[in-house]
Amino acid sequence: MRILISADMEGVSGVVHPAETNPERYDYERGRALMTAEVNAVIEGVLAAAPNADVLVADAHGPFRNIITEELDRRVRLVRGRPRPLGMLGGLDERTDAVMFVGYHARAGAGPAVLAHTMSDGVLSARLNGRTYGEIGFNAAMAGHHGAPVALIAGDDAACAELAELSPGTVTVAVKEALGQAAAVTLHPAVARERLREGAAAAVRSVAEIEPFRIDGQVTLEMDVWGATVDLATLIPGVERLPGGRTISFPARDLPEAYRMMLLIVALGQVPR
Structure with a gap:
């Protein structure tokens, strides 16, 4: 089984402000440490359920150079840097059995939702065939095009609800409840990681039951x-x-x-x- 973990930062537990996600701001090092720890928790859950799984992690936030490489679980491979084919889904191909979204956020205009946007602050809205999607929808559809369902999403409650509309079978792990663009009720990071381990293991066991989200044709x-x-x-x-x-x-x-x-x-x- 091959699993691709696409990891963003805005949806990580404890993160609520751009100062925690921007490499040029004072609290970024804390944000990337929290991100790395949540990715490791998901890896642990995946490999507990499928010890022989081939796991790739796509660093998918900002410059795509956030995960602390030497602290990442040594059993996986890391897709790092940009520009690259498929952006946030670097490493995805027809061999991928499932994708997991970690640290994801809701689309631009959603609310209440923590740090909601679509790809960049310069995009006010993005639509496919008239329907509005954020990074969650675009990436879920691209994974589905390759035959891979989104088995897990972790982020705030708004992000989880956004994907649940497109893929009802996906395992959702809400690590914080959004109060606004820069405010949330958040789980303690240690508690969030426990839930992520459990959620990732459950997601691996249910992959065969989750339908890929697809947008076919023109x-x-x-x-x-x-x-x-x-x-x-x-x-x-x-x-x-x-x-x-x-x-x-x-x-x-x-x-x-x-x-x-x-x-x-x-x-x-x-x-x-």
């Missing part, structure tokens, strides 16, 4: 973005600016093409100008 990507990102995006063949000024549209042949375009547009919004 896909229209729409994104509402800030400022000059619209101007840059419309330089890409096929991308159109819609009435209103800040919405762009792209007719994709399939989900992977829409996903890659979304990653590119997000990256354009982060280019220094």
Whole structure:
């Protein structure tokens, strides 16, 4: 069995503020230590249930260089750094039996939800065939395209509820209850890790019963973005600016093409100008 763990930071227990997730802020080292510990707890649960599992961990927050490598469980391999194919799902392929989301957060505009956004603060909304999705939906659909269900999600209660709408069979572990964008009632990290170990083991045992979330056929990507990102995006063949000024549209042949375009547009919004 091959498991890919995609690890973000905003949904980690105890984390509620950008100062804890931004490498340039004072409390980041604490945030990355908490993130690493939660990933290790999930690994322990996976390998307790499936000792021979092949486990990859995709560092999927910000620069993709957050997990403290020397403190990561030595039984796994780490996908680190960016840019890379498939972004937050680096390491995903047709051999992947299941994906687990750890430290995930709700989409932009959701609330109450801790540190809710979609890929970057420059994205106001992102839609596939008219339905709004955040990182959870985009990544679940991309995993599903490769035949892999999302077996586990850990984050605040809003993130767990967001995935439950798309994949009712997924094991959810809410490590905090959102009170707002930068406030939550959070479990003690040690308690959160206990629940993550148990949840990951249960998720491994239920993989065969979870249906992958899929979006098949042609896909229209729409994104509402800030400022000059619209101007840059419309330089890409096929991308159109819609009435209103800040919405762009792209007719994709399939989900992977829409996903890659979304990653590119997000990256354009982060280019220094």
